[in-house]
Amino acid sequence: MNKKEKVTMVFGLLGNPVGHSLSPLMHNAAYREIQLDAVYVSFCVNDLEGAIRGIRALDIKGVSVTIPFKTAVLPLLDEVDECARAIGAVNTIVNDCGRLTGFNTDWIGLVRSLEESTDLKGKTFAVIGAGGTARAAVFGIRERGGVPVVVNRSEERGRRLAFEFGCRFFRLDEVEKVEADCLINTTPAGMAPQEETMPVDGRNIARFRWVFDVIYRPWRTRFLEEAEKAGAETMNGARMLVYQGAEQIRLWTGQEPPVALMHRVVREQLEAEKSGGL
Numbered sequence: 685m686n687k688k689e690k691v692t693m694v695f696g697l698l699g700n701p702v703g704h705s706l707s708p709l710m711h712n713a714a715y716r717e718i719q720l721d722a723v724y725v726s727f728c729v730n731d732l733e734g735a736i737r738g739i740r741a742l743d744i745k746g747v748s749v750t751i752p753f754k755t756a757v758l759p760l761l762d763e764v765d766e767c768a769r770a771i772g773a774v775n776t777i778v779n780d781c782g783r784l785t786g787f788n789t790d791w792i793g794l795v796r797s798l799e800e801s802t803d804l805k806g807k808t809f810a811v812i813g814a815g816g817t818a819r820a821a822v823f824g825i826r827e828r829g830g831v832p833v834v835v836n837r838s839e840e841r842g843r844r845l846a847f848e849f850g851c852r853f854f855r856l857d858e859v860e861k862v863e864a865d866c867l868i869n870t871t872p873a874g875m876a877p878q879e880e881t882m883p884v885d886g887r888n889i890a891r892f893r894w895v896f897d898v899i900y901r902p903w904r905t906r907f908l909e910e911a912e913k914a915g916a917e918t919m920n921g922a923r924m925l926v927y928q929g930a931e932q933i934r935l936w937t938g939q940e941p942p943v944a945l946m947h948r949v950v951r952e953q954l955e956a957e958k959s960g961g962l
């Protein structure tokens with residue numbers, strides 16, 4: 685075998701389902717822009733252990749990991765970085781000559797998005813949800829010196845997360861008692877095709893200066909529309925998607941990702957979907 689043979693690098697997404705992911709579009713556009721001889725493909729996985737063996741066997745240089753494997757993948761890796769371990773979820777695997785290391789770039793994506801609106805230090809962030817994305821949010825907010833508060837539908841899960849990270853907890857039906865600078869939805873409530881659902885009632889959104897939704901399909905959730913009506917500064921999850929992907933490119937290639945272009949292709953695709961063009 686010629687170890688020095690130069691072949692197109694392969695990156696991919698492990699998940700199930702994967703059909704609606706914007707990652708292939710975003711990553712492939714980025715590789716073209718930085719003239720990297722690489723492709724990014726989605727793998728709809730039924731056998732996670734087999735897929736992980738396949739990464740090594742096929743010398744796939746790196747993969748993104750999504751629902752439902754972000755936690756299940758941890759014990760299958762050679763190493764898990766400190767942040768991903770604290771969050772309890774891996775969304776990125778780097779393959780270094782067959783040695784697989786797990787990272788979490790969701791928290792970086794989320795924090796960078798928030799930092800476009802405000803410095804996090806000393807501010808309070810009410811995080812709705814207690815799943816993987818909420819864990820990344822709570823971790824990231826704390827990393828940047830902010831104060832997270834957990835708000836969740838199921839009390840047990842919410843309390844567990846709050847206890848683990850030493851923060852306050854409120855049940856979702858107590859959200860009117862929460863005082864914070866920013867309200868963040870990390871639940872799938874409002875995501876297409878359930879666009880009419882909201883994680884909290886509209887009248888509970890009015891008192892927050894910043895309102896952030898991790899959802900980007902639809903581009904504007906009802907939650908964000910209500911927040912805008914109430915005068916809040918809002919942001920959807922598209923920047924988070926771009927920034928978490930940008931960090932993956934840094935980890936996999938060491939190159940600087942073309943963030944503006946990545947954001948543009950994501951936005952254009954979502955706008956085209958909305959208008960029924962694609």
Ligand SMILES: NC(=O)c1ccc[n+]([C@@H]2O[C@H](COP(=O)([O-])OP(=O)(O)OC[C@H]3O[C@@H](n4cnc5c(N)ncnc54)[C@H](OP(=O)(O)O)[C@@H]3O)[C@@H](O)[C@H]2O)c1
Binds near residue numbers: 790837
């Ligand atoms: N923008 C991005 O780059 C990005 C990155 C990652 C994820 N996401 C999005 O983040 C969302 C959450 O993903 P996840 O992996 O964290 O999910 P998850 O682990 O399944 O957690 C979902 C959380 O949402 C709560 N929840 C679900 N439906 C709800 C409803 N109708 N009302 C109130 N709470 C509800 C659940 O509450 P219980 O505990 O009571 O069940 C749970 O705490 C998804 O929409 C995903 O697409 C976006």
